Amino acid sequence: MDKLKYIVTVFCTAILALNGLVAQDNGQSDQAKQAEEFSEEPLDSSQYLNRRGVVLDGDTLFYLYDRIDGYTPTVRARLASQKIDELIHLHDFESDSLRIEVNEPYYQIFYKGEFVMNISLTDARWFGKSQEQTAREYLNTLTNKCRVVVSGLDIKRLLIQIGLALVVILLSGFIIRYVNRLFKFLALRIQRLKGTYLKGLTFRNYEFITEERLTSIVLLANNILRVLFLIFLFYLTLPIIFSIFPWTEGIANTLFAYILDPLKHFVTAIIRYIPNLFTIAIIVFVVRYITRGIKFLAREVEEGKLTLNNFYPDWAIPTARVINFLLYIFMLVLIWPYIPGSDSEIFKGVSVFLGLLISLGSSSAISNIIAGLVITYMRPYKIGDRVKIGENSGDVVEKNLLVTRVRTIKNEMITVPNSTVLNNSSINYSLSGKMEGLIIHSTVTIGYDVPWRKVHEMLIEAASCTPFIEKNPKPFVLQTSLDDFYVSYQVNAYTKEPAKQAMIYSDLHALIQDIFARNDVEIMSPHYRAEREGPSTIPPKNGE
Known part of the structure; x- marks a missing residue:
């Protein structure tokens, strides 16, 4: 029994060892089996005849035989050649960045994520190796050739770049030379225009800018424009030169960005602001014509062509001004949200600051404005x-x-x-003069020795003879006081020429003196201390 177990164990061990050797042999020859499986199909001789080579710099690197997705070997080779030629002319091309990726059933060559070409199993069979080995051979050949070509292109490209930089420098020098000549010609032309078109600026009899000063200002502006143009040309030339060389292209982009970015933001802001601008224009247009209509109606009312109940003509213009002012405030409120930057914190802060200044510093002005409105509608004058x-x-x-x-x-x-x-x-x-007339008056004091009726007659006669005194109502005399030694007589007369009061008073006083002198009456306020026994102070008649 023990011998049987031993025999079974040895047999199983031998079987497991044999299976391991077979698996190892299979793992080492996967590619060969893949080629053998496909080699069972015979190769089409027409594929060999229609093969096309991938060409770089006049040299054929390898051939493509298979039709893939409708693309013939000719098209495949042409597209691959064009793509490789395009890549090697990049200033930052690196041949080591070429990589192989497997995308069944093809092996594909990529450059930094960009597709270059496919390698099929048919291409590999004609090459005589497995698909993976063929792809690596193609990649090595392509990489080595690219290094050789790019090294030559670098020298050629550098020479071309230096030549372009020299052309830009020469062209800039040519432009600078003729720009200086142009501005020099303009300066001479400005000197010749002195005394003809450049005569100075005068307003009425005041000369703001003399002829020499105006000429100097124009010449200074000419020089400033020349300097600004040369600075702009120099600033434009530098990034152009830097953009020619790959290692300074970043500097060129930065210099261009200093000009183009603000300009781009400015243009973009203007384009975005156009709808708001149309809104503001419409609001201003409507308010403008409303104010014009109000001014027209106010002029019609002021001239008496249009009458309104309980509305005086002299109220028309002030009322129109108040309404138009309120309309402009309303217009400003409407267009405020459409003003650029109105919602920014800085804009709000400045607005609050200005409002605070106005509110604190305009209290007197506001009180005068309110008083002016009240006076306008009170109509005191x-x-x-x-x-x-x-x-x-x-x-x-x-x-x-x-x-x-x-x-x-x-x-x-x-x-x-x-x-x-x-x-x-x-x-x-003037308001009194437009009715019965303004009463002007003057007071004289006469002693009690002169009969008051005679004084009344003389004063009324003087008033009646005074120019601009109305005959009807007639002048009259009031006795305003009875003092210890004299009586105060006040003569009153009507006139409708209040603006001539000074002349009327002067003429009235002169006539009072003449008439009283003619009647031997002294205009005086006697104060008696003793009886006077000499001649009176009445002036002699007719100047005797």
């Missing part, structure tokens, strides 16, 4: 009226939301803030 504001009398020559300007009879221009006008009393002489 209008331009051309003779008024008295506080202690100042004169004609109103200007009235706006901030101030009122008055010209006195001495031709003095007084500016009165509207808040002052509103807080003080004002007299409108």
